[in-house]
Amino acid sequence: MIGLVLVSHSAKLAEGVAELAAQMAGPAVRIAVAGGLDLPGRPLGTDAVLVTKAVDDVWSDDGVLVLMDLGSAVLSAELALDLLPEERRGRVLLTEAPLVEGAVAAAVAAGLGEPLETVAAEALGGLAAKAAQLAPAAARPTTPPPADESAEVVPQPDLRLTIPNRLGLHARPAAALVRTAAAFDAGVTVARAGSGRGPVSARSLNAVATLGLRQGDELLVQASGPQAAEALAAIRRLAAERFGEPAEAESAEASGGGALPTAPTAPTTPMGMPGAGAAETTPPTGTAAPPPAPGSVLQGLPASPGIAVGAARHLQAVPIAIPDAPAADPAVEWAALTRALAATAADLRRTSETVADRAGKDGAAIFAAHELFLQDEALLSPAHDGVFCDGTTAARSWADAVSAAAAVWDALDDPYQRARAADLRDVGDQVLRHLLGPPSEVAPAAAGIVLAAELSPAETAGLDRALVRAVACARGGPTSHAAILARSLGIPAVVGLGDALLGVAEGTMLALDGETGAVTVDPSPVAVRAAEDRRAVWAHHEADARGRAREPAVTRDGSVVHVAANIAGPRDAPAAVAAGADGVGLLRTEFLFLQADHLPGEDEQERAYRATAEALAGLPLTVRTLDVGADKQLPYLTQAPEQNPFLGVRGIRLGLSRPELLHVQLRAILRVARDHPLRIMFPMVATVDELLQAREVLDEARASLASAGVSVPDSVEVGIMVEVPAAALTAEAFVPHVDFFSLGTNDLAQYTLAAERGNAAVAAFADPLHPAVLRLIEHTARAAAAGGRETAVCGEVAGDPLAIPLLLGLGVGELSMAPARIPAAKQAVRATSLKSARRLADEALSAESAAAVRRLCGALRRD
């Protein structure tokens, strides 16, 4: 005969059930109990040890059936199984049968000598009798079919109301309803029309909340009792008042805790802004925009995260007065202009280096473009004519040439052209300052939030971090140069706020949120406090991220994600290590080639790579071979000019067209790989054939070193940058020949969407979160995983905390980014679970636009 064990939190309950079952089945049945804890007072609880003892007490080789109540009883019973000797485990069955009915049915069956399985089946059927008995009542519909309006439980509601609140009847309005209903001597019930939910008592907040009332839902109210009419009237009034919620407060609620309400109007985009190019020289106070009302919220585009509260400080571009002094000898004037141009070029290069130090090479590239203005015939030729033909001063000639060229661009409707006009005026002014004296001060006079129509990269780079709490721009987009720089410099920024921003009076208090893009003008003390609280929380998170930067980034479900740095030489390596990089995912070797005036030799290259590897102290280093093209010419390496340098001879194409160049570089890399964990990455690979050729050059380099008696490592990992859609689409074909892929998402986006990143008119198209790019990433990662290869992302998006869960969900295992972004990126990894990341990725892949993808990512983060 099998034994029965009853497990319950309560010793009394277990013993009572045992007594009942024994009475039904007769005293011969073997029943043991494990109820409560074996401690003084028999506290409620379950104890796996007691369960094993009970199993021992009623042990029979026929088996033992265990019934239990709920929660820990189940866990304890399962643990008891583990604690049993293995040979007994197989004859003990745990059943989900109801404790009382199951025990009785099982005891009866056991008493009849039935085998374990039959007894268990009887126990499971223990509810049948009760169910049959109660069936007529249970069959009565307690909830009507949802679509059948006529069967509504409130057949004739006393009141039908439509929920006007945008967020539905959430906690606060629901509480208002409950308070109102409870204020009268009436029984009030509410139901949601057409849902089968309710009616429930309107006096219970929980009950009302379970109705799940959303905007537009119909609320059915029924009241009875002496004050039924009064209650209904009060509820009708309450609904008319949006259940106590003004429309304004509702949007505050939506933006999160009522801290910084977002404007109900559509965000103003920088596109189509009237009078764009003229803003650089127009004093902000001179614009027609009326000052925004206190408490109003300007909605812009978030450009750099962070929250700031401070006084408005207009960044006044001091107009440069050109003196009416007579011109000197034309040759003297021209020489002065030539000197000023050279000095400006030197400034630009210096700024470029400073920015590269602080913000990475991407930021620095902006200034290289500015340098081109200084050599532009369209400026130099009219300036030359002014000096030599018209006999005007160098300053006047140059200023006229600049404003004539800028005016032509201003007149165009194209925002890209207008942006170039601003850049041109910026550079032109720098030249004038060299001609006319000390540069004017661009920093604000006092600490605060800097306001500008648009910030030039030079102005952004020159901002004094001690005075500037944040930056707010009327124009520009989140991918504008100033925005990228602000992010790299850690200054909160919002752009594209519209011309209303320029109407804000100097010194007005502002609260700026670089995450939501909201700028509150003259906020109420409550809003200021809320913003300051949020800033404190944000600063706390930042500090937290920095404190944990050196720890590995492990997703919540336990996947380790490699978070690496993109660097441009040994000088960047300490910053990468300090920022917590798990390695370098991209060493741009161009630094060696662009800075030198000669082709760096093998020894010189080896020294640089070795210095980088040593600074990383054992962290893995991925070295990308030279990636230049006709747009980034090396002075000692002439390349034919190209119509479309981005579609021309660049990356590995250049390396293969000059194999001797690649050969020397690979030899230098191999010599370092002997002593350090280093891997090789080829840029801009489009076809497998290119990769095979590059590998051949690598084999030759290895062989030549070996024959020269230089020891080379047995194997060095080789990977490719996936930045050409062709490579992504044929990733499977590359898999046998590579150890890893690294997705260069900036270029991949520009090639996929046919939009040059540097061309502001189309740059917005080149969004790496566009589903087309995501599909290429997903395809690459899937092919890599199938072949047991790793996939990394080393584009700007890899460091975007919003995008990180998406990338992980797409199958990316390594993220490489500017060192400054590593701590926050690691925190983003730690907050992610792959399970939800994969769900997000699935949805994003079938989204219709990059904006839709961003919404999905944002929704995940808010959850």
Place this chain on the structure above:
Amino acid sequence: MSETITQACVVTWLRTYADVVARERDHLTDLDAAIGDADHGINMDRGMQAVAGKLREADEATADVGAATATGGAVPGGVGALLKTVGMTLVSTVGGAAGPLYGTLFLRMGAAAGDRPELTLPEWTAALDAGVKGVQARGKAEIEDKTMIDALLPAAETLRAVAASGSPLADALRASANAAEQGMQATIPLVARKGRASYLGERSAGHQDPGATSSWLLLKTAAETLAADDRSEAGAA
């Protein structure tokens, strides 16, 4: 700072955790009151006080035979036996779901630790890993179900990753505790899918999970005690 975890350190860890749980008892119970049955702090305190009692008994037993210094004052049989004793004690004294869950954690850790008198970081990592896998199998909880697993799993995984990178013991334990803390905080917005809190459905969101909290405290205490060099502390009964 030591690079191995001695039996004495483990004893200190458990005693300190018993003190921590006693101190945090009301807090844990308050957290549980919001989404559960308001007994987590009481149950854990009862269990850990029983563990502390067992450790005291073991001390007295070894002191009687004059072997306190030789064994570090804990039960004979190495770290494994010590952890198994803890597990069995918790199983019998906690009462709620935390009993079989924490019991499984320590039993599995003990089985993995074996009769070694002290553990290296990789050995400790393997033990924690085994323990957490046991908890997962027992409770059938996954990450984001708003349970202990939300703190334990990231902690174990982080420990493994840091240990593999060759970090010193103290740093690895610290990183692991931090991961547990982050996991615990991440339970706040979640909707419970396991345990009593799951009865509340959506209403469980907005509350920190008490089990994840007690798990974080366990790992935080580990970071504060296990890398200590003082091998005689636990033996000074």
